[in-house]
Amino acid sequence: MDLTMARKPFDPFKVEAPPTGGMLVPPGPLTVSQVTALIRQAIETSLPPTLHVVGEVSNFKRHGSGHLYFTLKDAHTELSCVMWRSDAARMKFEAADGLAVVATGAVEVFERAGRYQLYVRRLEPRGVGALELAFRQLCERLAREGLFEERHKKPLPVHPRRIAVVTSLTGAAISDILRTLQRRFPAVEVVVVATRVQGPGAAEEIARAIHLVNAHSAALGGVDVMIVGRGGGSLEDLWAFNEEPVARAVHASRIPIISAVGHEMDVTVSDLVADVRAATPTAAAELAVPMLQNLLEDLSQSRSRLSRAIIARASLGAARLDALAQRSALLEPVAFVRRRAQLLDELSGRIGRRVSQRGHAARLRLDRCGPIVRRIAPHAFFARTAIRLRDARHRLERGIGRRTADADKTLARRSQRLDRASPEHRLGLVRQRLLREEEGLARTLRHRLECAVGHVRRQEELLHALSYRRVLARGFSISRLKKNRHLLRSVSQLRDGDRVVTELAEGSFDSYVVPHNQNGLFD
Amino acid sequence: MARKTPTFEEALAQLETIAEQIERGEIGLEESIARYEQGMALVQQCRDILTRAELKIQQLQERADGTPELTPMTPPPESS
Numbered sequence: 001m002d003l004t005m006a007r008k009p010f011d012p013f014k015v016e017a018p019p020t021g022g023m024l025v026p027p028g029p030l031t032v033s034q035v036t037a038l039i040r041q042a043i044e045t046s047l048p049p050t051l052h053v054v055g056e057v058s059n060f061k062r063h064g065s066g067h068l069y070f071t072l073k074d075a076h077t078e079l080s081c082v083m084w085r086s087d088a089a090r091m092k093f094e095a096a097d098g099l100a101v102v103a104t105g106a107v108e109v110f111e112r113a114g115r116y117q118l119y120v121r122r123l124e125p126r127g128v129g130a131l132e133l134a135f136r137q138l139c140e141r142l143a144r145e146g147l148f149e150e151r152h153k154k155p156l157p158v159h160p161r162r163i164a165v166v167t168s169l170t171g172a173a174i175s176d177i178l179r180t181l182q183r184r185f186p187a188v189e190v191v192v193v194a195t196r197v198q199g200p201g202a203a204e205e206i207a208r209a210i211h212l213v214n215a216h217s218a219a220l221g222g223v224d225v226m227i228v229g230r231g232g233g234s235l236e237d238l239w240a241f242n243e244e245p246v247a248r249a250v251h252a253s254r255i256p257i258i259s260a261v262g263h264e265m266d267v268t269v270s271d272l273v274a275d276v277r278a279a280t281p282t283a284a285a286e287l288a289v290p291m292l293q294n295l296l297e298d299l300s301q302s303r304s305r306l307s308r309a310i311i312a313r314a315s316l317g318a319a320r321l322d323a324l325a326q327r328s329a330l331l332e333p334v335a336f337v338r339r340r341a342q343l344l345d346e347l348s349g350r351i352g353r354r355v356s357q358r359g360h361a362a363r364l365r366l367d368r369c370g371p372i373v374r375r376i377a378p379h380a381f382f383a384r385t386a387i388r389l390r391d392a393r394h395r396l397e398r399g400i401g402r403r404t405a406d407a408d409k410t411l412a413r414r415s416q417r418l419d420r421a422s423p424e425h426r427l428g429l430v431r432q433r434l435l436r437e438e439e440g441l442a443r444t445l446r447h448r449l450e451c452a453v454g455h456v457r458r459q460e461e462l463l464h465a466l467s468y469r470r471v472l473a474r475g476f477s478i479s480r481l482k483k484n485r486h487l488l489r490s491v492s493q494l495r496d497g498d499r500v501v502t503e504l505a506e507g508s509f510d511s512y513v514v515p516h517n518q519n520g521l522f523d
Numbered sequence: 524m525a526r527k528t529p530t531f532e533e534a535l536a537q538l539e540t541i542a543e544q545i546e547r548g549e550i551g552l553e554e555s556i557a558r559y560e561q562g563m564a565l566v567q568q569c570r571d572i573l574t575r576a577e578l579k580i581q582q583l584q585e586r587a588d589g590t591p592e593l594t595p596m597t598p599p600p601e602s603s
Contacts, residue, residue: 216591302538309545310559
């Protein structure tokens with residue numbers, strides 16, 4: 001029998017009968033080697049080349065060489081197992097004593113020790129999948145280190161300006177994310193770092209990308225939040241996000257990270273370590289940015305507050321203007337002027353009276369002069385002076401021509417002066433002066449009145465510019481009670497059947513108040 | 524990156540401050556109107572930022588010397 005013969009493929013329906021009697025056993029006593037060779041031959045020819053063995057791991061040892069040595073046991077027996085390093089490296093989970101496993105391999109004889117062993121090519125945990133177990137094991141370890149703890153979770157910014165996305169350029173995730181950002185908040189800047197998201201080395205690439213964004217965040221102008229993830233796939237496809245390098249990188253990131261791996265049901269280690277877990281890449285984008293509409297509403301509220309403030313401020317100015325306008329001169333300019341005119345009349349009357357009084361006094365004085373003139377005895381005076389007069393006449397007649405002319409002039413001058421001094425004349429002068437003053441006063445008043453009116457008009461224009469009409473132009477309306485034009489501020493002002501005038505930016509309309517139930521206006 | 528324009532939060536905070544100043548009536552009417560106009564300009568500025576229509580997308584790579592390199596990127600075609 002050729003001990004090196006090739007194994008036949010195992011076929012349970014063609015199991016050859018044990019070659020009893022066919023075995024070539026040399027006669028006489030056998031050496032240990034011979035017996036062992038016989039045993040080996042027997043085992044190798046009669047057992048299928050691949051066995052699946054269920055058992056519990058014990059005496060688990062990882063040798064320095066990387067090979068694994070352990071025993072599989074059940075309630076009654078034990079089976080020695082070896083797993084070479086190359087096979088052990090493919091294992092996703094850590095084998096340990098007490099673990100129920102399914103070992104796949106072949107039984108062979110280790111001749112030097114005279115032992116048969118199961119040479120394990122694949123080891124899988126029983127009940128749960130290997131990946132599942134590996135996931136649990138990494139979770140347990142990271143949880144012990146506190147990586148999942150709430151205190152590590154950074155809050156997401158409310159209004160991010162720049163978002164980093166770490167994912168594959170060819171997957172569904174990137175277009176889902178970009179589409180969602182475009183829809184909700186296109187005001188944001190997106191920095192994409194392309195990585196592979198599955199296969200060997202993907203985890204390291206993802207970890208490197210997370211470090212890269214952190215390292216260059218400042219140079220980019222500040223990255224506010226990072227989305228790390230990929231679209232849906234099998235557990236194996238998502239596996240990179242269950243690997244330790246990714247978990248460590250996510251944990252170390254100073255930038256808040258939203259992890260978005262696969263679909264709703266998929267939870268990865270990356271999800272657990274991240275600051276926020278999103279069910280899908282689309283959901284991650286939704287978490288990353290606010291709804292533009294909400295921001296516009298915030299803005300609109302700020303704007304209304306500003307408008308209310310300026311209108312209130314302007315009303316304050318208007319109230320002060322009103323108070324100013326309450327002063328009589330501005331309130332009733334005509335009455336003001338009339339009062340002044342009346343005062344003028346009164347003054348001019350007083351002056352007239354004063355002038356006529358003086359004229360009367362002058363006449364009285366003139367009357368008193370009469371007796372004095374008579375006492376001078378004019379007849380004797382005339383006789384005595386008749387001769388002198390005659391003498392003088394000649395002289396006079398000579399000089400008369402000239403003197404007469406002179407006298408005429410003087411007379412005229414004097415009479416003129418007398419005229420001017422007459423009460424009638426002086427009264428006339430006073431009247432003229434009064435008239436001029438009256439005109440001057442009227443001019444001054446008119447000017448001041450015009451100034452006041454101009455001021456009021458400017459303030460009115462200012463008020464108008466800030467008035468509610470501008471509020472109306474933004475879509476608000478003002479409602480008044482039709483009957484008394486009272487402004488409506490509260491529903492309590494309204495009675496059923498009241499007619500209400502509502503003023504809009506353009507036009508107005510009437511409406512009636514109808515009874516309504518307690519539930520509200522829009523039911 | 525120009526950091527001159529205030530962030531949305533900063534702008535909102537500024538608007539609050541301006542409204543408060545006007546509400547308290549500590550500043551004159553003229554000054555109030557000036558602040559009001561300033562506030563309205565700020566509102567418009569924010570609105571302009573918010574209503575920017577196109578997402579700005581860039582791809583980040585690291586050069587061999589470790590410096591970052593940003594290249595403009597167009598969104599990949601829809602993979603529905």
